Amino acid sequence: MNEFTSTIGQPNAVSIGFFLAFVAFTLVITYYAAKRSRTASEFYAAGRSVTGLQNGVALAGDYMSAASFLGIAGLVSLKGYDGLIYSIGFLVGWPVIMFLIAEPLRNLGKYTFADVVAYRLRQKPIRVAASCGSLMTVAFYLIAQMVGSGSLVKLMFGLPYEMAVIVVGAIMIAYVLFGGMLATTWVQIIKAVLLLGGATIVVVMVLARFDYDPVNLFDAAVLRYGPKVLEPGGLVSNPWDAVSLGIALMFGTAGLPHILMRFYTVPDAKAARKSVFYATGLISYFYILTFIIGFGAMVLVGQDVITGFDKGGNMAAPLLAEVTGGIMFLGFIAAVAFATILAVVAGLTLAGATTFSHDLYANVFRSGRSTEEAEVKMAKRATVALGILAIGLGIAFKGQNVAFMVGLAFAIAASANFPALLLSIVWSRFSTVGATASIAVGAILAVGLIILSPTVWVDVLGNAQAIFPWKNPALISLPAAFMAGWLGSVLVPDTDAQAKYESQRVRNYLGVGAE
Amino acid sequence: MPIVSIGSLDQTRFQELVTRKRAVSAVLSTLILIVYFGFILILAFRRDLLALKVGEHLTLGVPVGLAVILSACVLTGIYVAWANSVYDESVRDLVDGMRGKAK
Numbered sequence: 001m002n003e004f005t006s007t008i009g010q011p012n013a014v015s016i017g018f019f020l021a022f023v024a025f026t027l028v029i030t031y032y033a034a035k036r037s038r039t040a041s042e043f044y045a046a047g048r049s050v051t052g053l054q055n056g057v058a059l060a061g062d063y064m065s066a067a068s069f070l071g072i073a074g075l076v077s078l079k080g081y082d083g084l085i086y087s088i089g090f091l092v093g094w095p096v097i098m099f100l101i102a103e104p105l106r107n108l109g110k111y112t113f114a115d116v117v118a119y120r121l122r123q124k125p126i127r128v129a130a131s132c133g134s135l136m137t138v139a140f141y142l143i144a145q146m147v148g149s150g151s152l153v154k155l156m157f158g159l160p161y162e163m164a165v166i167v168v169g170a171i172m173i174a175y176v177l178f179g180g181m182l183a184t185t186w187v188q189i190i191k192a193v194l195l196l197g198g199a200t201i202v203v204v205m206v207l208a209r210f211d212y213d214p215v216n217l218f219d220a221a222v223l224r225y226g227p228k229v230l231e232p233g234g235l236v237s238n239p240w241d242a243v244s245l246g247i248a249l250m251f252g253t254a255g256l257p258h259i260l261m262r263f264y265t266v267p268d269a270k271a272a273r274k275s276v277f278y279a280t281g282l283i284s285y286f287y288i289l290t291f292i293i294g295f296g297a298m299v300l301v302g303q304d305v306i307t308g309f310d311k312g313g314n315m316a317a318p319l320l321a322e323v324t325g326g327i328m329f330l331g332f333i334a335a336v337a338f339a340t341i342l343a344v345v346a347g348l349t350l351a352g353a354t355t356f357s358h359d360l361y362a363n364v365f366r367s368g369r370s371t372e373e374a375e376v377k378m379a380k381r382a383t384v385a386l387g388i389l390a391i392g393l394g395i396a397f398k399g400q401n402v403a404f405m406v407g408l409a410f411a412i413a414a415s416a417n418f419p420a421l422l423l424s425i426v427w428s429r430f431s432t433v434g435a436t437a438s439i440a441v442g443a444i445l446a447v448g449l450i451i452l453s454p455t456v457w458v459d460v461l462g463n464a465q466a467i468f469p470w471k472n473p474a475l476i477s478l479p480a481a482f483m484a485g486w487l488g489s490v491l492v493p494d495t496d497a498q499a500k501y502e503s504q505r506v507r508n509y510l511g512v513g514a515e
Numbered sequence: 516m517p518i519v520s521i522g523s524l525d526q527t528r529f530q531e532l533v534t535r536k537r538a539v540s541a542v543l544s545t546l547i548l549i550v551y552f553g554f555i556l557i558l559a560f561r562r563d564l565l566a567l568k569v570g571e572h573l574t575l576g577v578p579v580g581l582a583v584i585l586s587a588c589v590l591t592g593i594y595v596a597w598a599n600s601v602y603d604e605s606v607r608d609l610v611d612g613m614r615g616k617a618k
Contacts, residue, residue, distance in 0.1 A: 081565075084580045085558065088551070091587050095547040098591045099540045103598075215573055222572035230574040231566035232558055239559030246555040250548075270603060277595045284584045426537075506524060509533055510606050512613070 006305075006322055007330065008315060009158050014331025015338075016157070022190075022339045023171060029186045030179035037180035040372045043379055044111040044354050045264040046182040052271035054189060056278025059262050061188030063090070063253075063279070064195055064286050065344045066337050067148055067406060072287070073320075074313025076294020077306055080221065080229030083294055087287035089246055093253025094280040098273065101254050104425040106263045106272040107507055107514040112351075113260040113417065114359045117424045120497040120504055121432040123368065127359045129439040133416035134257040134359070136443060137409050138352040139393075141256075142345060142386075144405040146394030149341040155310060156318060156334045165394035168338075172346045173387035176353065177380055181265055184346045191336070191343040196282065198336045199289040202317070205324040206296035214292060220299045229298065244475035245407075251478060252410030255417030258351035269511050296320050349386050356382035404455040407472060411450060415442030415477035423485050425508065428501035434489030442481030449473030523613045532605050539597060543590050550586045554579065 037043050050058070068090065076083030109115035114130035146165055153164035175183045210216035221229050253259065263272045297306060297316035300323050309315040318337070322330035357379035362370045370378075420438045423430045450456055452468040507513045557564055565576035 081574070081576050081580075084577075088554065088580060088583050091584055092547060092551045095587050095591050095594075096544065098594055099544045099547075215570060218577065219570075219572045227566075227572065227574075230572060230577060232562045232576055239556075242555055242559040243552070246552060250551060270599070273595055273598055277591050280591045281588050284588050287584065288581070505533065506529070509529070509536060510610055512610060 006309070006319055007327055008309060008318055008322065008334075009155060012157070012327060012331050012334065014328050015334040016331075018332050018335030019338050022194075022335060023342075026183070026187050026190065026339075026342075027171075027174065029190075030175050030183040033179035033183035033186065036182055037178070038376070040111070040358075040375050040379075042182065043180035043376050044261070044350075044358065046180070046185050048265060048267050049182075050185055050265040050271075052266060052274030053278055054185065055262055055266050055271065055275035057192045057282065058185045058188040058265075059259065059275055059279035060282035060286070061192030061195075061343055062258055062262065062347045063283055064192065064340065065145065066152060066340045067144070069195060069199070069286075069290065069340060070152065070314045070317055070337060071312070073290045073293045073297065073317040074306070074310070074315070076291055077297040077301070077316035078303055078313045079233060080225070080295070080298070081231055082233050084287075084291050085232065086249075087290065089249035090253070091280070091283055091287055092250050094276060094283065096250060097254045097259075098276040098280070100422060100425075101260070102263055102272045102276050103269040104508045105260060105421075106266065106269045107509075107511045108425070108504065109264060110515050111261065111264055111354055111358050113255075113257065113421050114355070117420050117435055118363070119424065120500040121424070121430075121435055121494065124364050125432055125436050127363045129436045130417070130420065131355050131359045131364075133255075133412060133420075133439050133443050134355045135352060136447070137255070137413045137417065138257055138348050138355070140405040140412070141258075141409040142348045142352070142390050143393050143397055144402050144409070145341060145345050145348065146390050147397045147400065147402045149338075149345070150394055150398065152314060152341065153338060155315060156337065161398055162395050165391055168342055168345060169387050169391035169394070172342055172349060172390075173384060175342075175346045176350045176383045176387070181261075181350060184343075184350050185262075185265060187343045187346055191339045192282070194336045195340055196286060196289075198321075198333050199286065199293060199317075201329075202296070202321055202324060202333070203289050203292045206292060206300065206320065209300070209324075214295075217292065217295050217299060221295050224299060225303065229295075238470065240475065241470040241472060244470050244472040247478055248407065248410045248414045248472050248474035250414075251418045251474070252412075252414035255413030255421065256409075257355065257413075257417070258347040260421075261351050261354060268514065290317075293317050293320060296324075300324065345390065349383060349390065352386045353379050353382035356386075401460055404450065404460070404471075407455070408447070408450050411446040411472060411474050411477065412443055414474050415446040415481045416440075417442075419478065419481040419485055423482070423489075427489075428498055428505075429489050429493060430485065431489040431492055431494035431497055433492035433494075434485045434487070437488035438481045438485030441484035442477055445477035445480050446473050449476060525609060525612050528605070528612075529609055532602075532609065536602060539594065539602075543594055547587060547590055550583055554583050 118126040150161040150165040154161045297320040301319045306316045321333040361378045362375045449468045454466040457466045567575040
């Protein structure tokens with residue numbers, strides 16, 4: 001195999017051209033979307049005008065972050081089979097959303113998942129608790145994305161880290177501030193199509209060298225790096241830790257605020273259900289592609305070359321694009337990766353801003369008596385504030401080990417958001433105290449145990465021995481959140497809420513009265 | 516959606532609908548849990564099974580992993596097919612009934 005000199009990291013006219021074209025095109029969309037982003041329903045939920053298919057593609061776009069594209073392809077290129085384990089974990093949350101969450105969420109809520117939890121319960125305590133869970137999830141996810149974006153853009157374009165973070169932050173603010181959910185949705189759709197298209201082309205070009213048979217590619221990988229690459233390896237050294245990670249990935253997806261918020265953009269529960277089906281199919285396809293891209297990079301680029309650019313393997317996919325399609329194609333894939341980061345942070349920022357304006361400002365601070373105009377104004381202010389905060393945090397965490405933050409976001413989503421959301425839908429006796437306790441226990445345990453775990457206590461804080469043995473707390477924190485929800489509801493029941501369950505059930509199952 | 520009164524809902528049929536929907540959701544959720552955690556537990560406790568050879572170099576882990584991914588698609592597909600036909604039809608009947616009686 002010939003070693004080659006890559007142009008990665010040098011400003012590349014092709015990638016800059018592709019990227020500018022993407023930004024220009026999406027800003028034009030934002031300009032047109034701005035005219036339809038004035039009311040609350042328009043700003044938060046694109047006027048409920050998105051179709052099931054469009055929302056499915058946008059959901060896939062929200063979920064296929066640069067971390068999963070570059071990160072998982074890189075992981076597969078260095079570790080082989082183990083990379084697939086992560087992909088599977090990220091995927092299996094989608095059926096859970098389909099069977100348990102999507103339709104009730106759409107029928108019962110308006111803009112956020114806190115709408116559903118607070119449907120029968122006392123508004124203020126529930127909104128405050130759910131907002132904490134929501135904002136923590138968004139914040140950790142956002143920091144991970146911003147830091148990742150700064151490093152990736154620096155690696156690919158040679159742009160200084162701070163500059164990259166500011167560019168991403170500024171464009172993202174423009175999308176959300178002016179175009180609201182409508183622009184954010186279309187940015188996601190365009191990015192998802194580009195990403196899936198680009199990845200498909202890479203895979204076809206790789207397989208072309210192996211008689212279009214993936215088995216030949218796997219055989220070539222084994223011949224070069226040994227049988228280990230097709231066997232599960234050391235990634236799951238502790239069995240219980242593996243189960244705990246599985247729980248966080250499976251139920252965390254169903255508690256991610258930016259994903260849940262998407263279900264309000266479609267007209268009804270039927271469209272919500274269709275969108276999950278499309279999203280599941282697209283994300284499955286995408287993960288199968290990244291598996292082949294990873295092996296392609298392992299064989300055609302070589303592990304030593306990949307780690308030469310980035311120890312974590314993040315450059316595997318761009319390097320493979322360059323090997324198979326030259327500088328033109330590298331430019332295209334690099335621009336797609338940049339666009340991916342932009343779209344994901346836009347979705348996160350919108351979800352965070354909505355929590356501030358809809359849950360905290362309108363329903364807690366103004367006790368549900370604010371005007372729609374004031375609420376949208378607050379949402380826009382929150383967008384700017386969050387965007388600037390994201391840039392600040394991205395720069396503050398430069399060079400820090402933030403890999404644990406995505407895991408943390410999933411652990412909080414699975415422990416604080418998911419149990420309360422599910423119980424509020426299915427259990428008539430769920431009470432205000434139960435819900436608040438469930439969210440609080442889930443969030444505190446998820447954060448607390450991660451701080452005591454090897455990922456933070458040893459890797460970040462530099463202690464010799466971790467106090468909590470597993471890297472992921474969900475196996476403890478998720479059942480504990482359900483227990484707290486049950487205990488709180490039994491000890492302090494809510495007769496008002498029980499009385500309202502019947503009407504909630506009719507709206508949940510029949511969609512009667514849904515907004 | 517015109518306002519309809521819940522009082523005119525056919526409670527027996529509604530109860531049946533809720534029970535059926537919960538059963539479908541529960542069965543499908545259990546299936547994906549079994550598939551996924553079955554995979555994770557094998558991975559955690561009997562890793563060697565996934566390293567068995569099924570081709571010259573290919574291991575059992577690759578087709579099994581793909582099967583887990585496909586099962587997620589198939590199960591969501593089954594749910595959508597059921598909900599789009601059987602469930603939506605019952606919902607339509609019930610809501611029409613509510614409107615009819617409300618008039």
